[in-house]
Amino acid sequence: MGRNETNESNTFEHTNEERNFATLACMTNELKLHRISVSKMDNNCYLLTSGDKGLLIDAADDAPAILKMAEDAGVTITTVLTTHRHADHVRALKEVLQATGATHYAPFLEVPALPAPVDVELEHGDIIEFEGHQFPIAILRGHTPGGAALAAEIDGRVNLFVGDSLFPGGLGKTSSEGDFIRLFNDVKQRLFDVYPDDSIVWPGHGRETTLGNERPELEVWWERRW
Numbered sequence: 001m002g003r004n005e006t007n008e009s010n011t012f013e014h015t016n017e018e019r020n021f022a023t024l025a026c027m028t029n030e031l032k033l034h035r036i037s038v039s040k041m042d043n044n045c046y047l048l049t050s051g052d053k054g055l056l057i058d059a060a061d062d063a064p065a066i067l068k069m070a071e072d073a074g075v076t077i078t079t080v081l082t083t084h085r086h087a088d089h090v091r092a093l094k095e096v097l098q099a100t101g102a103t104h105y106a107p108f109l110e111v112p113a114l115p116a117p118v119d120v121e122l123e124h125g126d127i128i129e130f131e132g133h134q135f136p137i138a139i140l141r142g143h144t145p146g147g148a149a150l151a152a153e154i155d156g157r158v159n160l161f162v163g164d165s166l167f168p169g170g171l172g173k174t175s176s177e178g179d180f181i182r183l184f185n186d187v188k189q190r191l192f193d194v195y196p197d198d199s200i201v202w203p204g205h206g207r208e209t210t211l212g213n214e215r216p217e218l219e220v221w222w223e224r225r226w
Contacts (some may be wrong), residue, residue, distance in 0.1 A: 083163030142183025
C-alpha cells in the first residue's frame with residue numbers, strides 16, 4: 001500500500017445471484033496487456049487493461065501515441081506508474097497526466113527527480129490495487145536510487161515490468177561498484193528468488209525474456225559486473 005493510498009474492501013453475501021454477478025465481474029475485468037514502442041531509444045510503454053480502465057507503465061514519449069493505444073484498447077487511463085527517473089521514461093508524463101487525470105504512482109526515492117507531481121509514493125512490498133487486481137511492487141536499487149518493478153498475473157502467468165533494471169542478457173547500467181552490487185542483490189532477491197522461471201520480464205527497452213532464460217547467467221553477470 002502506498003504512502004498516500006487508502007484501501008477499501010467490499011464483502012459479498014454468496015447468494016446464487018451474487019455468485020453469478022461475481023463471475024460476470026471477473027470475466028469483465030480480465031487483465032490484458034498492450035504495448036507500444038516510442039522514441040529512437042525504443043522505449044516500451046505498457047498498458048494493463050481491465051474492463052474500461054487502463055494502467056500505464058512509463059509515459060516515456062509521444063503522448064498522442066500513448067493515448068491512441070488506450071483509445072484503441074477501449075479504455076481510459078486511470079493509473080500511471082513511473083518506474084524510474086530517467087528522462088527517456090518521462091517525456092510524455094505531464095501531457096498524459098493532464099489529458100487523463102490519472103493517479104500517478106512512483107517509487108519514493110525517484111520522486112524528487114520526476115517532472116510531474118506524484119499522488120502515491122511507493123515503497124518495497126507495496127501493492128497497487130487496480131480494478132480488483134493486486135500488483136506487488138519491488139524496489140530495485142542501483143540503476144537509479146530506487147526504481148520500481150511491478151508484478152501482474154495475466155492468464156495465469158507472472159509478468160514483471162522492470163523498467164531498466166533487468167534486460168535479456170544482463171542488468172541495467174550502473175555507475176559504480178556499489179550500485180552494481182545493490183542492483184544485482186535486489187534483482188536476485190526480489191525477482192529471481194520470488195517468482196517462477198516462466199515469469200515474463202518486460203524491460204524498459206527492447207524485447208522481453210523470462211527469468212528462466214536469464215537465471216543460468218546470474219553468476220556470469222556477477223563476475224563481469226554488468
